[in-house]
Amino acid sequence: MTLEKILSISGKPGLYKLKTQTRGGFLAESLLNGKKINVSGRHNVSLLSEIAIYTLTEELPLREVFKKIYEKEDGGEAISHKEPKIKLEEYFFEVLPDYDExxxxxxxxxxxxxxYNLLVRNGITDFSETEADQNEAVSEEE
Structure with a gap:
């Protein structure tokens, strides 16, 4: 599974897998505990495939950042998100040296x-480009 169907829902912990569309929104399954929730149009929802991180030169898609962490950790989990701020910043600088501080x-x-750690624990490690990203890159070159 790619990041196309993985969601972040504001006010809700963790990440969610898009299951199906409903009349008033959609059904999502938590990657933390497997519980299904009904998400209405009032919720602020972001697809992971649409999120980017600021660097000094451009906005780097989140999947690219995940790919760099995956390579650094040889497919394993990264450091804990509960580490002190300075340690997290040092780690992120190792992964993405040109991020905009x-x-x-x-x-x-x-x-x-x-x-990243939640995705790896759930076996979601396909951080490759989606078809939509590839089509967009081709149209920009033309």
Whole structure:
């Protein structure tokens, strides 16, 4: 499974897998505990495939950051998101040396590390480009 069907829902902990569309929203399953919840249109929902991290030169898609962590950790889990702020920032600097320290906060780094570990624990390690990303890259070249 790719990041296309993985969601972050504001106000709800962890990540969710998109299961099916309903009349008033959709059904999602928590990656933390497997519970299913009904998500209405009032919730602020983000697809992981649409999130990017600021670097000094561009916005890097989150899947690229996950890919770098995956390579650094040889497919294993990263450090705990509960580590002190300075340790998280040092770790993130090792993974992404050109991240924009003014626009990427410690809370963002904590979330990225927590999400990565949650995805790896659930066997979701396909951080490759989606078809939509590839089509977008081709259209930009034309």
């Amino acid at each position: 003014d626009r990427v906060y410690a809370s963002d780094i904590k979330k990225v590390v927590q999400w």
